[in-house]
Amino acid sequence: QVQLQESGPGLVKPSETLSLNCSIPDDSISGFYWSWVRQPPGKGLEWIGWIYYSGNTDYNSSLKSRVTISLSTSKNHLSLKLKSVTAADTAIYYCARVLVGYNGGQKLFYLDKWGQGTLVTVSS
């Protein structure tokens, strides 16, 4: 059973950089994609981006200029950095494992394991 756990500061000042980690159990990183998803209080889910264990990344175009996702296989953790934050970045941030495949020309892309989430508030 893959158990993911997010960690990081719960409060970040406007214009600063939000930094979160997600611990991934030993021997679980290789061969998989990993994502971050966020959810503003009382609102819906927003995909932030993914990283493949090889280091390839892809980001939500609306956040691309501010976000970096990285993976440390030696430390078994996934990281998220979001710079120049504003109040609009206040949200619960989730890490998740992604399964990717193709069925004919159709892409299979789904998040099968999720962390419990961590609330980050942007405020001075």
Next chain:
Amino acid sequence: QSVLTQPPSASGTPGQRVTISCSGSSSNIGSHTVNWYQQLPETAPKLLMFSNNQRPSGVPDRFSASKSGTSASLAISGLQSEDEADYYCAVWDDSLDGYVFGAGTKVTIL
């Protein structure tokens, strides 16, 4: 504003059947497989259905899903109190080159 349209709410009495729709376009539902997530109150989302109509291990067969053209739907039959949750459809979108979620449907048990 999501590119996937879901009704904001749905409801039913215990034992009834509820259906949630998810409408998209040729760049998302029309081209790729649809997934559904269940989010119980104050908890993380959980994968409920994947690849249009597949249930992960442990999901009751009361849950079913289908896709036709640029629309998809999730059905819950034999509604139970523990089904009260938010349900999100999600799919890869070629135009946005990213993964998109619907705005979510809140299911209430009357």
